Amino acid sequence: MTYTFKIEHTRIPKQKPATDQLGFGKIFTDHMFILDYTEGQGWHDGRIVPYQPILLDPSAMVFHYGQTVFEGMKAYITVNGEVSLFRPERNFARLNASNARLCIPTIDEELALEALKQLVKLDRDWIPTAENTSLYIRPFIIATEPYLGVSPSKKYQFIIIMSPVGSYYAEGINPVKILVEKQYVRAVAGGTGEAKTGGNYASSLKAQEVAAKEGYAQTLWLDGRENEYVEEVGSMNIFFKINGTVVTPALNGSILPGITRDSMLQVLRKHNIPVQERRISITEIIEAHKQGTLEESFGTGTAAVISPIGQLKFEGTEYVINNGEIGEVAQLLYDTLTGIQYGKLEDVYSWTVIVK
Template sequence: MLNIKYELTKDLKQKPDFNNLGFGTKFTDHMFIMDYTEGKGWHDPRIVPYQPISLDPSAMVFHYGQEMFEGMKAYKTEDDRVLLFRPEKNIHRTNVTNERLCIPQIDEDDMFQAINDLIKVEKDWIPTPKGTSLYIRPFIIATDPFLGVRASNSYMFMVILCPVGAYYKEGINPVKIWVETEYVRAVKGGIGFAKTGGNYAASIKAQMKAKERGYSQVLWLDGVERKYVEEVGTMNVFFKIDGEVITPSLEGSILAGVTRDSVIELLKSWNIPVSERKLSIEEIYAAAEEGKLEEAFGTGTAAVISPIGELNYDGRVISINDGKIGEVSQKIYDTITGIQTGHVEDTYGWAKEIK
């Protein structure tokens, strides 16, 4: 168990209007920090005022990108409880990423305690209007002041929090997606399955290209054959074809999303056919031509469900479900957000209360 030191600020910030929140722009009064030193391990856990951090210009994170992050949310229920959604999945995935990036493993109970205790301090920052939540960003950076390609010997683990509204300004309405054929996000054997900034840096160019053409996000194809769909933007992706829901299988280049796993479990419990397999873009377009492409949606912590209303692949534009959210997509969204906020009975044991 961590012996967390507290340094609480007396200069509290003015909270934003919870009815008019964006995403990732306002941060709470405090943050969690813990250091790692080779030979000593993780040490000095503390909750301190939210503040800039001081690093040597030669800190290895700046030059070699050895870092990782996670994304979670906290929700306040009508009876004033605070719930997290499957936090053990994100915490376990932290160490999966750490293993790939040669970052020291972090005790999973310690990580949960850090998040739990920071949220207890910042409970008043959790918004309650529909669709809002408190976003949780744990991350680890390499801090050795050294120029040379190797694993760092020192690190900082931090957790910051921000109250957020809907991730997409379109809300739950279907979005238009550009199918990217020039750039790739990741390949098997790389770091596509890890939650690390390099994956997102690699995606920015294609996202800008898509937005210039009036599209909200990018549908990524595999990096070898440029044939099979992988992820949509920063989310996993699902397609409902002729009654069956299909999502790309995890083969090393796709993030094992917590929402993805939850959707698969929900569909199985509802006796809706669901499969994880390779799915080509041509199969999707053939299904559309045959009238069998019924729904498509992305899944992720930030947006939960993001329905897809249109795809553009090499100038071939298809509309999905007349640009409207599908029945299955809506049911998934209502169920997951209902469990997260305590409005739907949690028969899966997914919600964990902050205590």
């Protein structure tokens, strides 16, 4: 199906930043995509416009009841000079899963992908080409009906904005220090943990603030019921290599089904590396460290791809992992995924979508 969108070109193009000034999520491209939803009419009036503030009524429901979802993905310039997206169809499928949980109308995933392609094509010159840089893409939906009753909104906007970025963590691919959180919880099964919605991240800020004050890059979340089983690290899925087997928490209703997580699992299995998706307790992790069988740990996500974990702090004790160095499995996974994303390796998984 062919989708046509109105395009309004910016009259005042922004100055593009130098590569060493990118940071993460602070600078935005010249254009954005907007699609409106009205009950009884459905999604309508898709358009690409200059990047600009959003005009909303103070009573817009997103401000009061948090009815909002979002996604995160990237565009890359490959070694052949092509523009590549990594598994974008999975992001829009997950967005619709989040929509279902938040009572937001689903979007046409093919329309969303076509809108993204046209937006990326228009702002192609914003995609940085230096090593470890990319164009971060943030699709999101907000409830816009002006109403203070507690019910699903009757109006929404689906918006895509984009930002040229460098590494998510200042450490880059170097191992980070993680604080195991015992006081606060991020989500519970039956809640919204498996949806990508703003409230999940707002509730994580306090623990992250505490971790940062102690010199740690992120928080390792335990389950919200028994406060014992490992779930996520910061906004990433987590993996451990224990005695030769890679283990990651099984999806349980409170863990976000990461697209990078799924990609890593496929790469591990293709390389015949033993891997398990199961419940794993912090007690098991500490015991494996004491026995010398905790060989690696790393977080995975769109923003950082892989973030090796060089140290855990749990109940006042620090546990150094793999001498604070990146492990062989983490390096393999990072090289494989980034190799495919930047076109350095053959995409044997058919994950990439080329924007033409």
